[in-house]
Amino acid sequence: MCSSKRYLTDKELEDALYDSDLYMDDINLNLQSSDSELDCETRVEKQVDANDGNLANSRKSLLEYEQSSSADEPDTDDDQDIIIPARNTRRRPRPLAKIDKPKSDMKPPLGTVWKKSSMMQKRRFAANVMKTALGLKQGIKPQTPLEAFRLFFNNIAIELILLYTNQKLQAIKDRETRSSFLQKSCNFQKEEILGFIGFLITAGAYKGNKDPVDEIFSEEGLPIYRATLAKHRFLLLLKCIWFDDKNTREGRKEHDNFAAIGELWNNVTDTFPKFLNPSESVVIDEELITFHGRCKFRVFIPTKPAKYGIEANVLCDSENYYCFAVEPYAGKCENQPKGYNSDPKVVKRLVALAKIENS
Structure with missing residues (x-):
């Protein structure tokens, strides 16, 4: 096998830049390869002859261009911009996708029927009908x-x-x-x-x-x-600054690890449901209250921004972002009932603390 691939010399590259249209075909011919030795030799000879003629023509055209430009324009030190015409890169347009018109009923393989319009809603149960207006309760109008x-x-x-x-x-x-x-x-x-x-x-x-x-x-x-x-x-x-009676703290800690601030905490959180009527969108979720002090029930959650803090279960209204009840997670105690921190009991306690009544 004989290959005619080779790198361009500096002179050929310079001539190609000045006369790209004339020399582009020769470059493409030089970069092609042949599978036949005979064809390879004949092509190389033809390319050499063509290159000699093209190089002479390109040098001649370059000298004529320099003489004409020097006679018409004043001498400047700035290099002349060489504009190489861009190739035609237009692509063939893609065929448009054929989308069938949606039918009235679209039936998947499993047999489920999908409707374009929503189905008629049934009458709500009486227990799910909100009887209180959303917003501040009567008489609650803080001015400052x-x-x-x-x-x-x-x-x-x-x-x-x-x-x-x-x-x-x-x-x-x-x-x-x-x-x-x-x-x-x-x-x-x-x-x-x-x-x-x-x-x-x-x-x-x-x-x-x-x-x-x-x-x-x-x-x-x-x-x-x-x-x-x-x-x-x-x-x-x-x-x-202190928040509880230190003389009775040890007895209260047997039942609640949150005894150091539990009395003040309950006094403040009990006021939450007194001022606002909830909407239908009441949810329960966990929250990490940032705290870096010394505490036996401080938790570490690497996925949270603060990472360290006190974990709390919160009952909030997702429409107005108001907190109705919050219960901190203080860990396990010696005399704590079994399953005290289980999910069902936590939900029941939060609902009881929120005092949500639909009447």
Whole structure:
């Protein structure tokens, strides 16, 4: 076998660029191969003769082009743009698909009949008819964000935090008798508890919950922080904040691992179903509440964005995204009933907590 494939020389490539139409056929001939030795030799001889003539013609045309361009145009250092005509890349159009007109009834192989129009709906059962209007309940019309917040954090919740926080402060005073600062510190007031909660909400909204305390209370921080609480009072409240009676906690933890904050949690979540009427789209799902502190029932879920936190079962309305009931998963206890965290019992407890009544 003899092959006539070869690479183009620099001179042939240069001539092809200047005179592409004249030399393109010769390039295609040079790149073809033959199965016969005799045909290969004859083709090579013809190509050599043709190339010699074409090269001479291309050089002659190139010299004439340079002389004419130098006589008509002024001398410039910029290279002339060489335009190579593009090949015709038009493709044959595809045939159009033949789609039959849909019939009135389309019958699949299994015998199921599909209709183009929806079937007539039957009458609903009386238990499935919503008798309450969706939206806020009668008499619930908060005018400001503070009024809406106080619907959930009512006076009972604030007084609960105030009571246990002052108990913690007194216990620290009894333990650290040599600290003149603690001995002179007075009990906290209700306004300080509200200001402390608003302080934390504002810091979270402005992404400053991880900033150092000195930076928060400096002149570069927001003025609302310094206007809400003094720095030493904020640090003392952060140290003494408490949510349950520490003397009875061990007895309550035998039945509930969530005893440290269970009383305040129940007081706040019990107010959820009091202000809004649910729609038909009420669902139950799991939620991971972000928490990186020390907790025996903290879970790790790698598929969640936060990964670490407290898992909770939530009953929500999918139309207005309102939470009616929430129950945290606090793990197993020693005296916990069998199957307490099973799915059917969790659903029944959430429905009971939501107090959804269709009357």
